[in-house]
Amino acid sequence: MTPKRKQRLFIIVFGLLCGSGALGLVLYGLSENINFFYAPMEIADGKVPYNTYVRAGGLVVQGSVERADDSLQVRFKITDGAAEIPVVYDGILPDLFQEGQGIVAEGKWLENNLFNASTIIAKHDETYMPPEVADALKRAHKEGKANLESARY
Amino acid sequence: MSALYFPELGQYALTLALMFAFLQAVVPTIGVFRRDDVLQWYAKPLCVGQALATIAGFLILAICFVLDDFSVAYVANHSNSLLPWYYKVSAVWGGHEGSLLLWILMLTLWSLAVAFNAKSLPQDMLARVLAVMGMIGVGFFLFMLLTSNPFERVLPTIPKDGVDLNPLLQDFGLIIHPPMLYMGYVGFSVAFAFAIAALWSGRLDAAWAKWSRPWTNMAWACLTLGIALGSWWAYYELGWGGWWFWDPVENASLLPWLMGTALIHSLAVTEKRGIFKSWTLLLAIFAFSLSLLGTFLVRSGVLTSVHAFATDPERGVFILLLLGVFVGGALLLYALRVPEVSGQISFSGSSRESFLLLNNLLLVAATSTVLLGTLAPLLVDAMGAGKISVGPPYFNLMFVPLAIGLMLLMGIGAAARWKNTPWSSFNKKLWWTLLVTAVLGLVFPFLYGDGFNIWVSLGIWVSAWVFAATGVDVWDKTNRSSGRWQGWVSTSRSYKGMVLAHLGVAMTALGVTVVANYAVEKDIRLSPGQSVKVAEYRVDLVEVTAMRGANFVADQGHIRMYRDDHLVATLNPQKRKYLVQRNVMTEADIDVGLFKDLYVSLGEPLENGAWAVRVHIKPMVRWLWLGAIFMAWGGGLALMDARYRARKPKLLQAGLVTQVAQ
Numbered sequence: 075m076t077p078k079r080k081q082r083l084f085i086i087v088f089g090l091l092c093g094s095g096a097l098g099l100v101l102y103g104l105s106e107n108i109n110f111f112y113a114p115m116e117i118a119d120g121k122v123p124y125n126t127y128v129r130a131g132g133l134v135v136q137g138s139v140e141r142a143d144d145s146l147q148v149r150f151k152i153t154d155g156a157a158e159i160p161v162v163y164d165g166i167l168p169d170l171f172q173e174g175q176g177i178v179a180e181g182k183w184l185e186n187n188l189f190n191a192s193t194i195i196a197k198h199d200e201t202y203m204p205p206e207v208a209d210a211l212k213r214a215h216k217e218g219k220a221n222l223e224s225a226r227y
Numbered sequence: 228m229s230a231l232y233f234p235e236l237g238q239y240a241l242t243l244a245l246m247f248a249f250l251q252a253v254v255p256t257i258g259v260f261r262r263d264d265v266l267q268w269y270a271k272p273l274c275v276g277q278a279l280a281t282i283a284g285f286l287i288l289a290i291c292f293v294l295d296d297f298s299v300a301y302v303a304n305h306s307n308s309l310l311p312w313y314y315k316v317s318a319v320w321g322g323h324e325g326s327l328l329l330w331i332l333m334l335t336l337w338s339l340a341v342a343f344n345a346k347s348l349p350q351d352m353l354a355r356v357l358a359v360m361g362m363i364g365v366g367f368f369l370f371m372l373l374t375s376n377p378f379e380r381v382l383p384t385i386p387k388d389g390v391d392l393n394p395l396l397q398d399f400g401l402i403i404h405p406p407m408l409y410m411g412y413v414g415f416s417v418a419f420a421f422a423i424a425a426l427w428s429g430r431l432d433a434a435w436a437k438w439s440r441p442w443t444n445m446a447w448a449c450l451t452l453g454i455a456l457g458s459w460w461a462y463y464e465l466g467w468g469g470w471w472f473w474d475p476v477e478n479a480s481l482l483p484w485l486m487g488t489a490l491i492h493s494l495a496v497t498e499k500r501g502i503f504k505s506w507t508l509l510l511a512i513f514a515f516s517l518s519l520l521g522t523f524l525v526r527s528g529v530l531t532s533v534h535a536f537a538t539d540p541e542r543g544v545f546i547l548l549l550l551g552v553f554v555g556g557a558l559l560l561y562a563l564r565v566p567e568v569s570g571q572i573s574f575s576g577s578s579r580e581s582f583l584l585l586n587n588l589l590l591v592a593a594t595s596t597v598l599l600g601t602l603a604p605l606l607v608d609a610m611g612a613g614k615i616s617v618g619p620p621y622f623n624l625m626f627v628p629l630a631i632g633l634m635l636l637m638g639i640g641a642a643a644r645w646k647n648t649p650w651s652s653f654n655k656k657l658w659w660t661l662l663v664t665a666v667l668g669l670v671f672p673f674l675y676g677d678g679f680n681i682w683v684s685l686g687i688w689v690s691a692w693v694f695a696a697t698g699v700d701v702w703d704k705t706n707r708s709s710g711r712w713q714g715w716v717s718t719s720r721s722y723k724g725m726v727l728a729h730l731g732v733a734m735t736a737l738g739v740t741v742v743a744n745y746a747v748e749k750d751i752r753l754s755p756g757q758s759v760k761v762a763e764y765r766v767d768l769v770e771v772t773a774m775r776g777a778n779f780v781a782d783q784g785h786i787r788m789y790r791d792d793h794l795v796a797t798l799n800p801q802k803r804k805y806l807v808q809r810n811v812m813t814e815a816d817i818d819v820g821l822f823k824d825l826y827v828s829l830g831e832p833l834e835n836g837a838w839a840v841r842v843h844i845k846p847m848v849r850w851l852w853l854g855a856i857f858m859a860w861g862g863g864l865a866l867m868d869a870r871y872r873a874r875k876p877k878l879l880q881a882g883l884v885t886q887v888a889q
Contacts, residue, residue: 100596100625104603107621111614129616146750146830146839165750166830166839169466169811206614 408453414446466813582640638696686740724865731857738850
């Protein structure tokens with residue numbers, strides 16, 4: 075090998091090492107900060123690890139919203155038609171949060187079978203359904219468990 | 228009611244524009260291959276035709292909105308007779324079809340600007356550039372007319388009234404945010420077209436960098452303002468007091484911005500030193516590709532986003548196709564042509580070239596990490612591995628260290644000279660500055676907050692360092708016998724622009740550091756007459772009254788904030804109910820201050836007249852957007868540099884003429 079080629083080879087190897095190192099770091103960072111989405115059906119089946127930050131989504135069950143009278147705590151249930159999951163949240167709900175509306179809750183599923191949400195996401199636009207929620211409803215429907223004639227798609 | 232034929236006229240105008248775009252893509256191309264001056268010359272008039280037809284289409288759509296022509300589906304879905312006229316006009320880009328039309332309008336306006344301002348450009352290059360712009364135009368016109376026609380009618384049963392504009396969009400910020408953002412997004416098409424034209428012609432000298440640099444600066448400045456406006460809008464309008472969510476739609480605008488930032492720096496090296504040519508070309512292709520990707524992400528609705536509106540997946544496929552054709556075609560051309568480019572100009576490890584190269588590497592790394600985080604949910608879903616989302620911690624973890632690195636380099640790079648700058652030749656003050664600002668960073672969290680915080684220290688350090696290093700550099704470069712002010716005036720506009728933009732970065736970083744670490748955010752329950760303490764403020768809810776606006780009714784809170792028993796702010800946040808869409812909307816009220824914002828919004832009504840109230844104390848949040856204004860100002864100033872305004876640089880002209888003659 076000529077010195078020039080040697081130099082090039084060195085640069086390429088060095089570049090590859092740096093690149094793969096960086097990629098490894100990024101993937102590690104990514105894997106530590108990914109939140110999985112679960113449908114109420116999966117949560118009810120016990121597929122969700124306890125105390126892990128995840129996302130859950132579904133339609134807010136009609137008549138399930140209850141507020142505490144001395145704090146901002148609110149409890150409600152979300153459903154995909156196959157199962158209902160109780161959610162507790164402390165704070166101000168987004169404007170488009172309504173019974174029957176599709177929402178996504180971010181938080182942890184606790185051992186006492188309660189979803190403790192730290193963020194509730196509802197959408198800008200009422201005709202919009204979060205894609206995960208739409209997908210969860212579809213899956214529940216496919217398994218023949220859904221009973222959601224009143225749901226607003 | 229508008230004249231019955233108006234929408235058809237608009238449809239006609241847009242179809243005509245498509246024809247013009249098609250001819251603009253084809254005729255100059257044939258002209259270039261046949262070396263036919265006349266056919267090349269046609270690029271300009273065709274471009275004018277396309278622009279006029281598009282402007283006509285756009286105006287007609289606006290007229291349909293103003294005249295409440297609800298026989299047009301798009302108008303019926305995004306407007307209402309009660310809407311004030313200015314929101315009727317801005318509703319033109321309030322939905323998918325109209326924002327696409329705005330996108331195309333921007334494209335034709337950029338083409339027009341290039342056609343009329345690139346006088347130093349030889350005709351065959353202009354023909355190539357405009358042909359490429361025409362091709363992009365054809366793609367997007369087809370997309371609009373085939374999948375998202377803004378003039379589609381609802382016949383024969385014309386709705387009596389429209390379903391109204393989404394209340395979130397009924398806001399001043401949303402009147403100006405999309406046009407500015409799109410101007411930036413689409414502006415990178417010019418850099419792209421120049422890069423393609425350069426590859427096509429094989430004339431990959433420094434001249435193309437000089438031609439495309441002012442355009443790229445302009446697009447970058449617009450995009451900077453557009454992103455800042457979006458962040459400002461989200462802050463006061465969404466009612467959460469957040470200014471950046473690492474949301475896919477926000478990332479979609481940040482990605483081309485980061486790549487564009489790399490591009491404007493790389494273009495500087497290519498123009499001044501004639502190196503990094505192939506790299507710069509690649510960046511130009513990527514910057515526009517990311518603009519297209521952003522359009523795809525926003526318009527296809529494939530990602531869950533706080534900004535997502537109802538969307539149609541069929542359209543996503545079309546944009547993906549466009550993305551594939553343009554990016555794939557560009558990269559293919561690049562692969563075929565670039566081996567011919569070579570530059571053997573040496574520079575040392577500590578030269579401005581090296582620092583700019585590092586700047587580019589860090590910016591590209593930042594772009595890649597943000598891109599990966601944004602697309603990961605799509606990739607994982609496509610592999611059938613479940614639905615995931617990537618949270619802000621990932622982006623902060625990746626982005627913040629890279630930003631810190633960038634800012635550390637910024638101070639040194641700006642002071643370095645081209646070719647070679649021995650470490651010993653840097654001003655000694657610079658190293659002292661680095662040290663002093665580091666001490667300042669270490670001390671700051673103790674003075675301002677209540678204990679050490681590494682991220683605050685780092686943020687303050689790099690912000691102060693960029694301020695100070697830029698100051699030192701200005702001090703060095705304005706040392707004239709006629710006085711410092713004269714010295715400053717006599718620096719080039721490019722230099723002034725760089726100084727302003729770098730100061731802007733420091734301001735934004737300072738704002739981010741302080742507000743991200745020291746904001747107080749409390750959601751509280753308040754009854755009228757009750758008061759609650761939030762940080763050093765006492766918050767009193769005096770009463771909640773009912774009021775009525777043009778197309779909404781509202782509950783208005785009357786809130787007083789006291790500090791040490793002195794009234795500091797009276798705030799009147801509203802909870803609005805829009806009458807047509809029955810939407811509830813939060814209108815925050817903010818006591819704006821250069822060093823502190825007091826932010827109050829109403830949550831929902833609770834029992835016994837109590838309300839959920841959100842109280843935020845946001846120190847230095849204004850610096851975020853102030854910094855962006857400085858960056859954009861710097862970009863604007865740089866493009867007005869004297870050397871870009873020289874109409875016909877004689878040497879260049881002569882050189883190119885001989886080249887053409889051969």
